Amino acid sequence: MMPTRTRQWLANRMSSHLDWPASRALALKGDTTISVVLPARDEQETVGSIVSAIREALVERVPLVDELVVIDSRSADDTAKVAARAGATVHHQDDILSHLPGLWGKGEALWKSLAVTSGDVVVFVDSDIRNFGPHFVTGLVGPLLADPELVYVKGCYSRPLREADSFSPFDGGRVTELLARPLLNMCWPELSGFVQPLAGEYAGRRTALEAVPFVCGYGVEFALLVDLAELVGVDRMAQVDLGCREHSHQSTAALGRMAGQILDTAWSRMHRQGIVVPERPFSRGITQFVQTADGYESLDWDVEVSERPPMREVLAGSGAPRPRLPRS
Numbered sequence: 001m002m003p004t005r006t007r008q009w010l011a012n013r014m015s016s017h018l019d020w021p022a023s024r025a026l027a028l029k030g031d032t033t034i035s036v037v038l039p040a041r042d043e044q045e046t047v048g049s050i051v052s053a054i055r056e057a058l059v060e061r062v063p064l065v066d067e068l069v070v071i072d073s074r075s076a077d078d079t080a081k082v083a084a085r086a087g088a089t090v091h092h093q094d095d096i097l098s099h100l101p102g103l104w105g106k107g108e109a110l111w112k113s114l115a116v117t118s119g120d121v122v123v124f125v126d127s128d129i130r131n132f133g134p135h136f137v138t139g140l141v142g143p144l145l146a147d148p149e150l151v152y153v154k155g156c157y158s159r160p161l162r163e164a165d166s167f168s169p170f171d172g173g174r175v176t177e178l179l180a181r182p183l184l185n186m187c188w189p190e191l192s193g194f195v196q197p198l199a200g201e202y203a204g205r206r207t208a209l210e211a212v213p214f215v216c217g218y219g220v221e222f223a224l225l226v227d228l229a230e231l232v233g234v235d236r237m238a239q240v241d242l243g244c245r246e247h248s249h250q251s252t253a254a255l256g257r258m259a260g261q262i263l264d265t266a267w268s269r270m271h272r273q274g275i276v277v278p279e280r281p282f283s284r285g286i287t288q289f290v291q292t293a294d295g296y297e298s299l300d301w302d303v304e305v306s307e308r309p310p311m312r313e314v315l316a317g318s319g320a321p322r323p324r325l326p327r328s
């Protein structure tokens with residue numbers, strides 16, 4: 001059963017993007033600066049239309065977004081070119097803090113984005129969304145602009161599963177439903193009210209995002225949720241319903257490796273918070289099988305995720321000037 005506290009949190013901290021039209025967000029903005037960051041790896045099909053939609057609606061028509069940045073995460077296609085043409089400032093993941101040995105993955109792209117942006121509020125949006133609208137951004141920033149106590153807002157939505165010859169309106173988010181939500185319910189029930197804990201669309205105050213570590217791969221959303229709840233408490237976190245989200249689905253085998261990274265991340269937090277005390281080392285790899293004419297071939301994958309320290313520690317130690325946005 002959902003804990004009473006979670007039920008109360010949902011009643012107090014859940015809103016809809018319909019509550020936060022662009023005009024209302026703008027009226028609340030004051031001198032708060034806003035950066036939107038899209039991590040992108042091989043997203044030339046979708047990144048351009050997302051950047052254009054944000055630029056037209058929330059930079060040109062309504063001046064809500066101060067900075068629109070794409071972090072090109074080692075793409076092999078024309079992602080960077082398409083994003084720049086659509087109006088984003090593009091940074092290549094490995095060019096940022098290039099004195100540090102580069103790590104891989106989405107979490108690394110998000111962490112590095114903190115070093116090249118300067119908005120007081122940072123909004124992360126995946127660049128593979130197929131039905132993007134500016135309400136993703138206005139819905140995420142609205143609660144933060146309205147309530148100075150809040151530090152983090154996570155999107156939720158319905159998630160269709162679209163396959164070659166079928167469409168199921170609510171069956172997407174397989175790693176979410178089969179792994180992430182059961183783990184949160186088991187170990188962090190205070191976070192069980194997050195409908196889409198792995199959602200790639202969320203916004204946070206820079207001060208909080210720079211105060212927590214980032215894991216490099218797909219565990220980044222899980223880690224942020226658990227670490228921010230530990231840092232500020234769930235009552236300073238909120239959720240906003242963004243409607244429906246469609247994205248490009250990965251193969252089941254790729255989702256298995258994603259699940260391995262999320263489990264590795266969750267395990268590190270369980271250990272750190274004393275939820276489990278390991279008595280023997282555990283494996284940080286998974287073996288998957290593919291069927292061949294002769295039987296099964298095994299493939300070994302490393303799913304261990306590395307971790308970056310809080311960005312504020314790295315920037316404080318570097319002595320490099322921070323980027324600054326002019327305040328309106």
Ligand SMILES: O=c1ccn([C@@H]2O[C@H](COP(=O)(O)OP(=O)(O)O[C@H]3O[C@H](CO)[C@@H](O)[C@H](O)[C@H]3O)[C@@H](O)[C@H]2O)c(=O)[nH]1
Pocket residue numbers: 038039040041042043073104105106109125126127128198199200201218219220221222247248249250258
């Ligand atoms: O090395 C990488 C891999 C992915 N991405 C980008 O990250 C976003 C999400 O990646 P994707 O492979 O599309 O993940 P999903 O299958 O959509 O996974 C879901 O679950 C993940 C695990 O929590 C989250 O990171 C995602 O945001 C969430 O949408 C996309 O813009 C990617 O281009 C990178 O920037 N670098």
Ligand SMILES: O=C(O)[C@H](O)COP(=O)(O)O
Pocket residue numbers: 159160161171172173174175176177198199248249250255
């Ligand atoms: O968030 C998830 O659970 C994974 O990205 C898988 O999503 P999908 O089942 O919609 O492909």
